[in-house]
Amino acid sequence: MQAWGIGIIGAGGIAGAHASAWLAHSEDCRLIAFADRDTRRAQERAEQFGADYWYDDPLALIERDDINVVSICTPPFNHAELATAALEAGKNVLVEKPMCCSLEEADKMIAAAQKAERLIGVVFQWRFTVEFLRMRALIEEGKLGRLLLVQAISNWWRTLDYYKVWWRGTWEKECGGSVMNHAIHHLDLLVSLVGDVERVCAEMGIYCHPIETEDAASALLRFRNRAIGVLVSSTAVHMEEHRLCLHGELGSVTMPWRLVCADARYQSELEEWLAKIPRPELGGHMAVVSDFLRALKKGEKPSCDGLEGRRSIELAVAIYKSAITGESVTLPISPYDPFYRKEALMNYARG
């Protein structure tokens, strides 16, 4: 069996989760190198996780013949550039969320993967929770009836120090605030469970942090399947709360887990049915890496490939466009729309 050679670009916080997950799959892969523009970080991570090489130049890592998979753990602004360089060099790419900063970048990444005939996967680890798998099964089998109402709450607390890191809180480098970098998990759940959004009407503001990007936002959503919903998103809420509620004609289901049906007998039937769905063996980044290796070995798609990762970017961009223009936004966002490109958000930052 082939042992996949792994390189990790970006040796900061989340790189540790990637390294641990790759190492936990040592029957399939070998962790070879780290690259970080801060060489000291790359070296520390290499020593911590037993990789033999470290670089300050990500291209030096990408050029290695013994590396066939690159994990991208840098800030959002260079995901597209690094992923495209790796794909063009014939590597498979697992990129952290958010996939990139704009639809233009997402389309370039997808095109590069197609041209190189390599895989691109986007890290959305909440897709591997038992709640997600149960919700997906309920929806796929029509067990909730028609979906009518959806609520997503993505409230986080982030300190002033959190935003002192050079790339955070900027339109240029973080490419957004609470919506793009935190609620993006909920946006991914919404599009993957409920489906594509047709119209968005949003508001946002900066309330508690000295940053350029929003630390609170709210949005009204209308889905193509006619369900309607709300999203609230913040990094300034003292009482952290992460919740997704799907309300269907036949019952309501929430994450954290709760299932309620007005018809008690139907609820018991559903509970029995759900109990047969196998619980995931792995969670978090372990599950994402395991899924990516499955896709590599079988020549299949990972759970969240480039096209899937693009969907939450489009929703985030639509939320920003609506909040900036003060108008409701109809999706899809076309390549002729200024908001297809990152510059529209950067221009907003410049006033």
Ligand SMILES: NC(=O)c1ccc[n+]([C@@H]2O[C@H](COP(=O)([O-])OP(=O)(O)OC[C@H]3O[C@@H](n4cnc5c(N)ncnc54)[C@H](O)[C@@H]3O)[C@@H](O)[C@H]2O)c1
């Ligand atoms: N999936 C999750 O739940 C999760 C959690 C945290 C962070 N993330 C994502 O991971 C990414 C990184 O976040 P983090 O918290 O680890 O950030 P971090 O600041 O801790 O680490 C980023 C590292 O990338 C390096 N870097 C930047 N540009 C580079 C370049 N061109 N070449 C090489 N190295 C470069 C920096 O020097 C830094 O060490 C972000 O996209 C973030 O949204 C995901």
